[in-house]
Amino acid sequence: MRPDPSRFLGVAAGHLMTKTAGALPPGYEQSSVSVIGLMLTQLGEEFERAAARRIEENRELRRIFADAVDIVADDDLRAKLAEAARGEDLNFTVSALEQSNCALRTLLIELHVHVEDLDSEAARSLEAEIWHELVASTERRKLGIGPF
């Protein structure tokens, strides 16, 4: 058995923040080492969920786009939404998932702008769905030591 990366990062963070930082005189370098330790705790948290949260989010965004196809009033946007909704993540490296996530979130912004200007019950419902996803996406990224 070998320690998994999240476990290692947590232990390394603790080592840096207590033993290493504690051995340094108070000052800039000591604070820098402590911050590196804090970063490692966050990276440990992020490592575990990095692929999962992107896969989940990309799936949610494609579902919203599929719902939106029949609501939007712009042909170009409708075509982009339809194409994105048909998409699928086939490369599960974090960088590839992040790339598709950024593309989907860019399209989400475009859809949100468009929907805000539509005057229909369906548009309001879609807008609520988008806000729900924005809250969910923020929760997916939440870090244990964040100030809020």
Next chain:
Amino acid sequence: MTGAGLRDLDLRDDTLGNAMTSLDSRLAAYIAHRIPDAEDIVVRDLERIFGGASRETYRFWLDYRQGAESVSRPLILRRDPPGSLIETDRATEFGTYRAFFGTAVPVPEPLWLEEEASWLDHPFFVMEQLLGMEAGPTQVVAPPYDQYAEQMAQQKWTILGEIHRADPSALGLDSVMEAVTPDACWRRELTHWERTINEDELCPQPVIRAAIRWLRRNPPPPPERVGVVHGDYRTGNFLVDPEGVIRAILDWEMAHLGDPLEDLAWSLNPVWRWAGDERAGGLAPREEAIEIWEKASGLRAESDALRWWEVFSSVKGQAIWISGGKEFTDGKNQDMILALSAWLMGNSQDRAALYTLGHFT
């Protein structure tokens, strides 16, 4: 003790700047230039302070002899870095310290502003260092300072009211700060920070983009009066003595003329809840903070206008974290605080924006 004197340096030599290699000796040479009748100038115990993300901040001791008098002073050097969280004009920051020094708004004494980069590679200024103080945002809301939370809150928002009560023209700040008409305050600030996001974002920001659109659809009324806006008024940007008394307001690098509600809203942003509860800035309930400020400033915090500035404060905050993250990623400034801020504060800022917009409880 580490120190650098002028004994080995020829101040008349034009190539002096090239010959000096250490910051302390270069700083000593600069001070000799500023105090020409000083002798035996020594800069010692020069040490960088962590957390000055917009400027490199150093503390040091300056010793020198002036006639029969021996002088020893603790000072602060604030030097522009290659990249930072925010790009600001150090002349404005220095001018603001100078304007408020000796007034009801406590600030350290500013000494010298140097815009010529040849002395220390980047522009900088030097000011007084106050000893025995605490500024850390998590420290001043924790023991032993937490016993003074009410007192600090009273003082914190009273001083903010004093800043907003001040007449920028009488302080001479209209010569270092760009004028703005009351109805242009919100648009100028929003445009500036939106541009920062446009230029620096590394990934799409759907929450903050939605917040920006909301802000443009719901502009606030003009302020009762245009005043001095500190620009970063929060727990962490003031010095507290061991008895919990605020002795100086720091970090004026984003100071400008504008709507005073901008500062009040910034101080109330949920990301500064350092005590881990709902108190604004980790010090006082929100309504209490507003009441103190209204009493001190003589202004009213109308709820819709304040809400606009609170949403704006999350846009501005996110712009700052994004900008710092880009500086770090580009390798222009690899101070760890930039990476930490982008990671830790970015998500909290989105949460704060959603909360203020009413989409998150």
